[in-house]
Amino acid sequence: MTLTMTLGLLAALAQTQAEGTDTTLAVRAGTRLEVHNLSGDIIVRTWDRNSVRVQAEHSSRDRVEIGYGGVVLKISASSRRGAPRGVDYILTVPAAMDLNLSGTYGDVSVDGSAGRINVESVQGDVTVRGGRSLVTLHSVGGDVRVGEVRGRLEASSTNGEVTVEDVEGEVYAETTNGDLMLRDIRSDNVSATTVNGDIVYRGTVSDNGQYRLSTHNGDVTVTVPTGTNATVAVSTFSGDFESDFPVTLSGPRQGKRFNFTIGTGKATLELESFQGSIRLVRP
Amino acid sequence: MTDHWTHRLSEYLDDELSATERLQIEEHLGACSACRQTLEELRAVVARAGSLEDGTPERDLWPGVAERIGAARPEVAQAVGSRWRRLRLTLTVPQLAAAALALMAVSAGSVWLAKPRRPIMQQAAVPPAAGAVITGSPVAMVEGAYQSAVRDLERVLALGRGRLDTATVRVLEQNLRIIDAAIAESQRALVADPASPYLNAHLANTMRRKLELLRQASRLVAART
Numbered sequence: 145m146t147l148t149m150t151l152g153l154l155a156a157l158a159q160t161q162a163e164g165t166d167t168t169l170a171v172r173a174g175t176r177l178e179v180h181n182l183s184g185d186i187i188v189r190t191w192d193r194n195s196v197r198v199q200a201e202h203s204s205r206d207r208v209e210i211g212y213g214g215v216v217l218k219i220s221a222s223s224r225r226g227a228p229r230g231v232d233y234i235l236t237v238p239a240a241m242d243l244n245l246s247g248t249y250g251d252v253s254v255d256g257s258a259g260r261i262n263v264e265s266v267q268g269d270v271t272v273r274g275g276r277s278l279v280t281l282h283s284v285g286g287d288v289r290v291g292e293v294r295g296r297l298e299a300s301s302t303n304g305e306v307t308v309e310d311v312e313g314e315v316y317a318e319t320t321n322g323d324l325m326l327r328d329i330r331s332d333n334v335s336a337t338t339v340n341g342d343i344v345y346r347g348t349v350s351d352n353g354q355y356r357l358s359t360h361n362g363d364v365t366v367t368v369p370t371g372t373n374a375t376v377a378v379s380t381f382s383g384d385f386e387s388d389f390p391v392t393l394s395g396p397r398q399g400k401r402f403n404f405t406i407g408t409g410k411a412t413l414e415l416e417s418f419q420g421s422i423r424l425v426r427p
Numbered sequence: 428m429t430d431h432w433t434h435r436l437s438e439y440l441d442d443e444l445s446a447t448e449r450l451q452i453e454e455h456l457g458a459c460s461a462c463r464q465t466l467e468e469l470r471a472v473v474a475r476a477g478s479l480e481d482g483t484p485e486r487d488l489w490p491g492v493a494e495r496i497g498a499a500r501p502e503v504a505q506a507v508g509s510r511w512r513r514l515r516l517t518l519t520v521p522q523l524a525a526a527a528l529a530l531m532a533v534s535a536g537s538v539w540l541a542k543p544r545r546p547i548m549q550q551a552a553v554p555p556a557a558g559a560v561i562t563g564s565p566v567a568m569v570e571g572a573y574q575s576a577v578r579d580l581e582r583v584l585a586l587g588r589g590r591l592d593t594a595t596v597r598v599l600e601q602n603l604r605i606i607d608a609a610i611a612e613s614q615r616a617l618v619a620d621p622a623s624p625y626l627n628a629h630l631a632n633t634m635r636r637k638l639e640l641l642r643q644a645s646r647l648v649a650a651r652t
Contacts, residue, residue, distance in 0.1 A: 266647065
C-alpha cells in the first residue's frame with residue numbers, strides 16, 4: 145500500500161505545473177476523497193467515471209500533493225516557503241464517492257454527489273447539492289446551503305444562514321446568528337434551532353413524526369399541510385401566536401405555553417420562540 | 428398544576444405500575460388534560476433520549492449531579508427478565524434538564540479535547556421538556572458547574588486567540604455576545620417565573636449552546652496549534 149501511495153504521489157507531483165495542476169487518477173470504487181485547503185475554494189463536480197480529475201490554480205511556489213493508497217485519496221497543498229498562498233480546486237469525482245472536505249478561508253461547493261459528505265469551513269460558505277446516507281455540513285462564519293439530500297442531514301453554521309431544500313431524511317439544522325430556512329422537506333424527524341434568527345419550515349408533518357423548531361429572538365413560521373395529524377406544543381415568553389386556521393387548546397394554558405391538536409394528533413410539533421411570533425400557515 | 432398521578436407518569440411510561448394502578452392512571456388520564464400533556468412530553472424525552480449515542484462514563488457521575496441539583500439517588504428498579512436485566516431511572520423532567528446541563532459541564536473541561544468530534548446537534552443531550560413538578564429553578568442549581576466549565580474553555584480560548592485570525596475571533600466573540608444576551612434575558616424571565624418548564628429548558632439549551640461554541644472555538648485553536 146505504501147508503494148502504491150508513493151507512486152500515486154509521485155505521479156501527481158510529476159504532472160504539477162507552474163501556477164496550475166491538471167491531472168486525472170483512476171480510483172477504485174469505494175475510495176474516499178479527503179481535501180484540506182487552508183486558503184481558496186473547493187469545487188467538486190461529479191461524473192460517471194472511476195477516476196478523479198484534479199484541477200488547481202495556485203502560485204508557482206505552491207504545489208498540489210495527491211496521495212492515494214487505494215482507500216483514501218488525499219489532496220492538499222504545500223509550499224517551498226511557509227504556508228501555501230492559496231489554491232482554488234476544481235475536482236471531478238465519481239458520483240458515489242464519499243467526500244471529506246475542509247477549508248479555512250474559502251468556499252466549498254459540491255454538485256451532484258451520491259455519496260456521504262462531510263464539509264467543514266471556517267470562513268467560507270458551504271453549498272451542496274446531493275448526498276446520500278449522511279451529509280454533515282458546518283461553517284463558522286459562512287452560510288450553509290444544501291439540497292437534494294437523501295439521508296440524514298446535519299447542517300450548521302455559527303454566524304450564517306442555513307438553507308435546506310428538497311431533503312428526504314432526518315434533518316438537523318442549527319445556527320447561532322442567522323435564519324434557518326427549511327423547504328420541501330420530507331422527514332419524520334426535524335430539529336431546527338437558532339438563537340438570533342427566524343425559522344421557516346415547509347414540508348411534511350408525518351404521523352408519528354417529531355418536529356422541533358426553536359429560536360430565542362426570531363419568528364417561527366410553519367406551513368401545515370392539509371391532512372396533518374399533529375399535537376402542537378407552542379411555547380413563548382413574550383412573543384405571539386398566529387394561525388391561519390382555528391385551533392382549540394387541548395390543555396390548560398400556562399402563561400404563553402399551550403398545546404392543541406390537529407387531526408388525530410399523531411405527530412409531535414414543538415414550536416418555541418422566546419420573543420418572536422409563532423405562525424401556522426396553510427400551503 | 429400537578430396531582431397525585433403526575434409523579435407516577437414516568438413509571439407508567441416504563442410499564443412499572445401494577446395492573447390496578449395502570450387502570451387507575453389511564454382512567455385519570457382520560458379526565459386530566461394536564462397529565463396527558465405531561466405524559467406526551469415525557470414520551471418525547473424518552474424518544475429523543477433513545478436516539479442518543481450510548482457512552483459509558485469513566486466514573487459514576489450521579490453523586491456530583493445529585494449534589495448540584497439537590498436530588499437523592501434516583502430510584503433504580505431492577506426488573507430481571509429471563510435473559511435481560513433492565514435498569515430503570517426515574518427522574519422528574521426538571522431533574523433531567525438540570526442533569527443534562529451538569530453532565531455537559533462536567534465533560535466540558537479538558538476531557539473533550541481527547542474525544543472524537545461529534546456534530547453539535549448530537550451533543551445536545553436532553554431536550555427541553557416540561558410538565559413535571561418544579562419547586563425552584565433546576566438550571567440555577569447547576570450554575571456553578573456550568574460557570575466553571577465556561578471559565579475553563581474561555582481560558583483555552585484566551586490563551587489561543589492569537590492563533591486565530593481576527594475575522595474568526597470577531598465572529599466567535601459576536602456570537603458569544605448574542606448567546607450571553609439570550610442567557611441574560613432567559614435568566615431575567617426565570618426570576619419572574621422560576622417554575623416555568625419552558626424557561627428552564629430554554630435557558631439550559633442556551634447555556635449548552637454557549638458551551639458548544641466555546642468548545643468549537645477551542646477546537647479551532649487546537650487545529651491551528
